[in-house]
């Protein structure tokens with residue numbers, strides 16, 4: 001057996017300033033789907049998420065809530081963990097920036113970079129956005145003096161501060177970009193180069209003295225580390241970098257591991273410019289990819305965000321529609337690199353069309369016909385003779401190959417689409433072959449058997465493909481078909497013919513049909529209460 005290839009995948013650590021909403025869940029669900037897929041493909045996966053718990057904004061929120069910052073973030077971090085549990089997120093670790101294991105790494109990194117001359121003490125004057133905890137230059141805030149990210153007003157701040165010598169690393173960074181055109185897929189790096197690097201990247205101010213809720217530096221404890229530098233280091237502190245036991249770090253940040261960060265487009269800059277610079281300064285390898293996904297927006301194009309108060313929690317949606325429907329909608333309906341809206345009509349239509357009509361229905365019809373025509377026993381597999389059945393096997397291979405290509409490129413939207421297209425091979429075949437007609441003709445017994453057989457394979461293969469998205473229902477479908485353990489494994493996905501003679505399990509409806517008007521009204525209420533927009 002060749003050694004498993006290591007795959008390290010991360011989401012950003014979420015700001016512990018408020019509860020999670022469906023925008024955050026979107027980021028987590030697509031990343032979790034990739035992590036699950038990679039595990040299916042035999043990779044040794046480590047999937048990290050966590051909470052970003054330092055900074056002025058969080059200190060202010062804690063004060064407003066009448067709590068100590070630590071007590072405040074303890075509560076918020078717990079809600080994060082509970083939400084990810086409710087969404088069946090398979091993270092292998094949950095890092096908090098207030099964890100002592102993280103704080104130590106931030107301090108050690110600071111000392112290392114200070115000693116080697118990559119960090120120096122200076123004075124900072126700049127435009128600061130309290131909400132985004134980001135400093136901006138004159139050209140970035142424009143004449144109106146607003147934050148380019150959130151549009152809020154910025155103010156001038158001056159303080160003694162330490163700086164990271166970014167300028168020194170620009171040539172090395174540009175060379176890296178050139179040599180690794182896939183570092184940021186879909187051309188999402190060009191904007192960064194044109195907006196931030198070409199006009200001249202300044203050294204980054206990386207400490208603050210105006211507040212104390214952060215990691216104090218050992219050399220000068222009135223300074224706390226800038227929240228973004230603190231936060232970015234989570235990706236390696238969680239693996240035990242610079243700790244007594246760095247086995248995980250050696251493994252998942254090793255040169256043979258595949259490393260991917262998933263981030264939303266508004267934090268592209270930090271992950272594709274400053275994070276690589278930090279890693280270069282530390283003499284560490286860079287990630288293989290920073291995958292920049294789009295955002296969930298309100299219908300009028302505003303980002304869903306808790307601080308703007310326009311985003312609902314995923315929990316009521318899970319309660320009403322089940323986790324798999326929500327996960328499927330997010331993955332399938334919002335093209336992964338683009339922004340999308342959570343639209344009640346699209347939600348109801350997508351669930352009814354793909355999960356109820358295509359998937360649930362195929363399972364139901366197949367099982368009922370096996371019960372009716374074969375006493376509940378899957379007929380024996382034989383080389384198919386009927387042209388439509390032969391074609392169905394070819395189409396299975398086609399969509400399966402397509403699925404793997406898309407999922408390997410992290411395109412979960414197209415991956416899910418290929419899986420449903422594969423399921424629809426079965427629905428089309430039923431229309432063409434009309435098993436109820438074949439069943440009446442004694443001469444068509446073999447054709448009926450091979451038709452029913454391939455339908456079970458469509459369902460088996462399709463369910464394995466859907467498993468990263470439909471984390472309980474796909475397995476439920478395999479249970480109803482009574483597929484043996486071995487044939488459920490991804491490595492057996494292309495092994496056809498092993499289901500002969502299996503007594504099918506108990507049938508039940510996978511997804512109830514959604515009443516369009518009723519559910520659209522419910523969803524519009526839920527969403528619009530937050531966005532203030534009515535359909």
Ligand code: MSP
Pocket residue numbers: 011012013014015022023024026027052231232233234262263264265266267294295296297303304305
């Ligand atoms: N704490 C920083 C990340 C530090 S990582 C070293 C942060 N936190 S965040 O909570 O504001 O956002 C976390 C992730 O959620 C980001 O990738 C962000 O793009 C994503 N989303 C937040 N709102 C979103 C939508 N409305 N839609 C999709 N993703 C969204 O940034």
